[in-house]
Amino acid sequence: MPEGFPTIQSSLQEMIMNHKDRSGCSDCGSVDRRDFLRTMGTAALATAAVPMLGNSVFAAPSPKSGAETVAAELYKSLSDEQKKAICFDFDHELRKKINANWHITKPKIDDSFYTKQQRAMAEQIVRKVTSEDGFQRLLKQTEYDDGGLGAYSMAMFGNPDSGKFQWTLTGRHLTLRADGDSVDKAAFGGPLIYGHGEEDTKENLYHYQTKQTNEVFKALDAAQAKKALLTAAPGESAVQVQGAAGKFPGIGVGELSSDQQQLVEATLKVLLAPYRAEDADEVMAMLKADGGVGKLHMAFYSNNDLNKDNVWDIWRVEGPSFVWHFRGAPHVHAYINIAAKA
Incomplete structure (x- = not known):
């Protein structure tokens, strides 16, 4: 376990209690990356500093991977009204834009716009694109930075039933993607962002x-x-x-x-x-x-x-x-x- 992690766990409640409104991050700027190519994935083994991920054989994510399977189920569950609000063509420019503090779509995961089952599926996708340690850190980061994962927003690009597809999560200090290797020669389906509103000392999650x-x-x-x-x-x-x-x-x-x-x-x-x-x-x-x-x-x-x-x-x-x-x-x-x- 990385040094400082138990301290983070024990002090998280205090950090949240002392938390001020950080939604207006003045240095979280937007950058249009229309010519960005696909991002590539990451390491198979962890060292002693982090939990072991295993010694798995190389395999890029596919449409049948865990996160993508849940994303396809989520897509099928969307009503026409929901699709109008959060679904885009696969090549839409919003998929290629990056920002440390933005929402591609207006509805937040915890809004009544989504059903309880859809909110649960969104959390499952996040869990399945991360390791267990990564998921726990992400939960702590979203709680500290913006009140929890439910304050973040998701978007769908393409159609999982008919070709290229990507599920994207955006919000304060976070961009995550699940695309089943739809974007050629890029890991993660495109650029990722992570962060934490605490300065880079032992209290910071990263x-x-x-x-x-x-x-x-x-x-x-x-x-x-x-x-x-x-x-x-x-x-x-x-x-x-x-x-x-x-x-x-x-x-x-x-x-x-x-x-x-x-x-x-x-x-x-x-x-x-x-x-x-x-x-x-x-x-x-x-x-x-x-x-x-x-x-x-x-x-x-x-x-x-x-x-x-x-x-x-x-x-x-x-x-x-x-x-x-x-x-x-x-x-x-x-x-x-x-x-x-x-």
């Missing part, structure tokens, strides 16, 4: 990820660290994949020793552990096909070093088809985009 990536930084020698540590980070939503010709910040993982590269790979698995194994496996398979961990770069940013402790709260992992941008100050916004460039 601070363990910063601690893990900083283990890589601590393993660097002086020359490597100088190359990896930069001052100003790019915009948090600047996560369009660049392809093999791209220019990536920080130090190339291929420049590191074999044991340092193994630590990077273990770190990726920690980052991917909140998601279901099918997505995690797809990400790792796509990364391998793209040349492996050695094609990635890692950058750490000295700006906004919370507590001035040299634990770098803003970091980025990037390669030809992989972008993971984590901004921990003043609170966590994280963007993932893993996809093949056209």
Whole structure:
């Protein structure tokens, strides 16, 4: 279990009691990603820092996967009025837009607009696109940030009975997708967002990820660290994949020793552990096909070093088809985009 998780559990009630209205996140901006390609999934194994996900054989999600099966049932249960409000063509531009604080559709899951059974199915989809640890963190994050999962909204793109289809959940500090591999050569069905309205300290639900990536930084020698540590980070939503010709910040993982590269790979698995194994496996398979961990770069940013402790709260992992941008100050916004460039 990541360090700090019991503290998070014990202090959650106090955090919620002290919670102020955070719906107006001034730095949660919108970015139109019409040319985004599909995102790739994530890790199959967790290290000792997180619960084990198992050693499953690579398999991308399919229309028959657990989350997609429930999403298809949910779609069939929708009335004409509900479909008019939350259903779109698969290629609608809203599927390709990303924002750290927005709702694609107006009805919220807990609204009377949905039946009790439909609300339960929405929760089941979320459970099935995450690992157990990831699901529990997500529940805590949504409770802290906006009063619970019921305050978030879902949208449907396409038709599960006749081709490509995607279920999408949006709200404060969260974008999740289930698409059964409808978007070609992209993990997760497109860019994902996660976050938490608490600053990136031990109280934050995702601070363990910063601690893990900083283990890589601590393993660097002086020359490597100088190359990896930069001052100003790019915009948090600047996560369009660049392809093999791209220019990536920080130090190339291929420049590191074999044991340092193994630590990077273990770190990726920690980052991917909140998601279901099918997505995690797809990400790792796509990364391998793209040349492996050695094609990635890692950058750490000295700006906004919370507590001035040299634990770098803003970091980025990037390669030809992989972008993971984590901004921990003043609170966590994280963007993932893993996809093949056209």
